[in-house]
Amino acid sequence: MKQEPVQLAEILASLSLATDLGLGLPAEHVLRQTVIAARLAELAGLDDEVRADTFYVSLLAWVGCVADSHELATWFGDDRQMRADSYGVDRRPLKMMPFMLSHVGAGRPPGQRMAVAARFVGGGFRDALGTFVTHCQTTGDIADCLGMRESVRRSLSQAFERWDGKGVPGEVGGEGLEQAIRIVQIADDTEVFAHSGDVDAAVEMLGTGRGREFDPALVDLCVEHAAAILHGLDDLDAWPVVISGCAALDRTLGDEELTPALEAFADYADLKSPWYLGHSRAVGALAQRAATISGAVDPDLALRAGLVHRLGAIGVSSSVWNKAEPWSAVERERVRTVPYLTERVLSRQPTLARIGRLAAMTHERLDGSGYPRGLTATSLDGPARLLAASDFYQDLVEARPGRPAVGEAERAEAMHTEVRAGRLDAASVEAVLHAAGHRVSRRVPQVASLTAREVEVLVLLVRGMSTKDIARRLTVSPRTVTAHLEHIYAKTGTSSRGAASMFALRHGLVSAEQHWQRTPSEDR
Known part of the structure; x- marks a missing residue:
């Protein structure tokens, strides 16, 4: 599949849009955070390599956020x-306990909520803190898949550490923290407070965290230049700013590198629920094999769309994906947004947008x-039909x-139904x-009992040819x-x-992707 060049920064920025969904924060939170981090790193006079890491x-x-969903x-x-x-909660373990208890068993009847709270105090709190470590490990694995260097990985492993050493897992603090993660921690919380409140709210938050969560020197710098660092964020289209200002170490992915990068997207989406682990890779592989067999669909396009088709699932609570009972009307409507969210996450880069448009049709039906x-x-061409069948x-x-x-x-019968x-x-x-691997007829299923020759004639007819042509x-x-x-x-x-044209379109016998030319004699 021919593609427009894809920059590593564009892959990461697209992934960050999915991360926003998982964090439950407004779209482009991570991109705006990155703008803040870049401005702060510049003011701090950091060298090019540290700014690239930042x-x-x-x-x-925060890409590992789905690991603990x-x-x-x-x-x-x-x-x-x-x-x-x-956000806004003191993240020291002992301070987190009241916050977590206030959320335990949310949405359950009072009696069940009390029982869940008792189990949480008895061991769940310790397990919940352990998810921070899982988050860092997952983020590190994704960084590996995307070819990030070791200094980036070290920073990512410290995402939940604190300046005062009281973070999770509590192995490092102070100057032992990588400069990149110190800046990102400040940028993350600052963006949330500035976006939901104002500059004063962000400055107050930074003062509270100074010397505790955050590097005091960086806090002082950020507070001193708060107006410049936060200027125009509410009206900013962060994507072009981030991409145009990306690090000098950024590079273009070759065609052979794009699929492994999208495999990271697949795994990321499927981490949302244990029930779906490996689903996206399996759909992609099945669609690729089916496309090769059909000969009418680009196998690489089918594979890549299959890999990313559940990316929007990150925007749905895991409690929905894990629910054994029928979904409520509200839950069902949220699930129906998944293809749309997938398309939006991938819409900012031309090659990814093409893949996303196809992926968004996975649950459409003829x-x-x-x-x-x-x-x-x-409106559903061959690739869309094949992907829908593969996922089903x-x-x-x-x-x-x-x-x-x-x-x-039973699978085969369900498909035929x-x-x-x-x-x-x-x-x-x-x-x-x-x-x-099913045994199927070698004959292509006939539409309306049309023979292969009749299909040829039909296609030429609807393209405007006369009987003589x-x-x-x-x-x-x-x-x-x-x-x-x-x-x-x-x-x-x-x-x-005209009526025959509509029939041909409805049954996928003709599409805009089919090309034909008249011969000189046909133009006479």
Whole structure:
């Protein structure tokens, strides 16, 4: 698949937009935080390498937030709300206890909430603190996948340490903290307070954390220049500012590097719930094999869209993904936003945007019953149909809360049921079943019993060719073409080129991606 060049900074910035979803904070929080960090690093007179580290650490520092989503949802209900509410809380372990107790069992009846609180005091608090370490380890793994250097990894491992040494895991403090993470910690909280309040609120927060959470010298510098550091943030389109000012160490990813980077996106999304671990990679691999079999879809595009199709799931609480009971109307509507969120996260970079547009169609259906846009067959091309079939099949392979994995024979029948109901495309389903190891007919499923030759004639007809043009193109007589057209109209229930065109679009027999040219004789 031909692609526009992708910068490493664009990959990280896109990932940061997904991180915003997981943190429960307004869009572009991490990007604005990165602008603040860059301004503070410049004022501090840090050398180019430390400023480069600061850039990367800022974009990656909170990317591991999804690693503890399952545990947070178990104790506190909505993991995203818990994270958003944690800003402004003293993060020393003993100070965190009252805050956590105020959130334990949220959304449960009083009796259940008391029981959960008792278990939390008995051992859950210790486990909750351990999730900070898990976060850092996960962030480090993602940094490895993206080829970050060791100094960046060291900073990321200190994300929850404090200047006073009372952080988590409490192994380092003071000057032992990397300069990059010291700056990012200040930038993170400062952005939240400045965005939700004003400069005075941010300055007050910094004063409270000075010498405790934060490097006092950096706090003094930030307070002294608060107006300049926070200038224009509310109206700022942070993406171009971050990308144009990215570190000198930034580089362009080769085509062979893009897929491994998107595999990091896949793993990131699937960490949201244990029930989905490995799902995105499996969908991508299945779609790639099915695309190769079909010969009509770019296998690399199918793979990459499959890898990222659940990225928006980070914006839904893990309590929803882990729920065995039917979703409420509110929960169902939030889940239906996942494809839209996926597309928005990837929309700022041209190559990623193309992949994101396809990924956002994973849950659309030919009859218009899918989501988020309710697209119908006329708007769903071959790649979209194949990806939808791949995801549907892989979901059957895996157990979900409240149901076991579906058996092999039942999977095939479920797929065929979707075809008969007009929701999934027959040819795509056959390609997916073949790719998954099922024994399928070698014949391409017929649409409306049209023969292969009749499909050829139909495609040429809807492209505006006359009977004589079609005859010349196929090297047959006009009488033969006329006979084919009679059969086509009878089988499709149409009687004009326009109606036949709509039929061809609905059934994926023609699309804008198909190219053809008239011969000189056809233009006469």
